[in-house]
Amino acid sequence: MSTRYPLPDLDQLPEDIQAKILEVQQKAGFVPNVFLALARRPAEWRAFFAYHDALMLKEDGNLSKGDREMIVTATSAANQCLYCVVAHGALLRIYEKKPLVADQVAINWRKADIAPRQHAMLEFAMKVCQRSHEIDDADFAALAAHGFTDEDAWDIAAIAAFFGLSNRLASFSGMQPNAEFYLMGRQPRPKQPA
Template sequence: MSWLRVPDEASLPAEVVAFHEAPLEKLGFVPNVLVNYALRPSHLLRWNEHYDELMKGDSGLSKAEREMIAVVVSVANECAYCIAAHSAALRKLTKDPALADAVAADHTTAPLEPRVRAMLDYALKLTLHPTTMSEADVELLREAGWTDEDVMDVAEVTGMFNLTNRMASGLGWEPNPEYETLGR
């Protein structure tokens, strides 16, 4: 599950054990990212608070659009954990497994609105070529109909998944097998 020691549940603070109850009830399992990140309980709780705000908080981006960013960034970074987890989340949100699979395979050929494709193009460029970003990239998003607040959300979600991808890939975090069938 990880190249590092996986903390024993009995050794975890009560707030982390309580935190694990929600996904267990909702999904039927605790995602390995939460189990592995619990090696540093305070880091897990702060990371998750920020993650929840980005992925579920107030935004001009839908939850599905945010998951699409997660998938595209994770595919670009070849992060097996996040590809599995966020493709599953996208399938559940859209109730369209074919669309989620198409986004994961190649967002440029997926049946997406131009506005969404522009958002994903930006996220991909920021992931692969961050030093080449310019105001023109932001202007393309504005022209596609995104507000400045939306553009900031796109950049921040992209940054979150670049961080999380590196944690998962750098520490050998393995995806839960349950992700394969989730949303199918």
């Protein structure tokens, strides 16, 4: 399936969006399709990435970058979002330094080779993803038993909820993962010339 909405040309986008996309390209070596796909609506692009960055680049709390990507990968798999499973699975492999973890988490997170605290984190995230109306005090207590605070619970829930939105945008629009994502974190990264 190809994307339903053509990707806009970078040089046709507002300067602030161009600058951010070029920054991402410089860091990653390519432009992830989500940046161009959502740029067709600049105001929504800005809002989306502002909230994305507030959640995923946050430095306080008890969630590592790997934890955050694990939440995205597991909940995106539950939502059957090809783009987010592949793209965020790549980041999960890199942050956790485990080439197999993203596949395990996407297929069956309950059997994945992850820490007990990450199992508790994903239990909560998946309940938010699939049955948020059932969240109760026992769910917060299960997180607290693994050292997560109420603010950490908010982070877990917000990531699951935000990526529910992202999953649906990517899926309905036919957004495809970049080919580069499939190999990222599976093999050592080639050394860059000096």
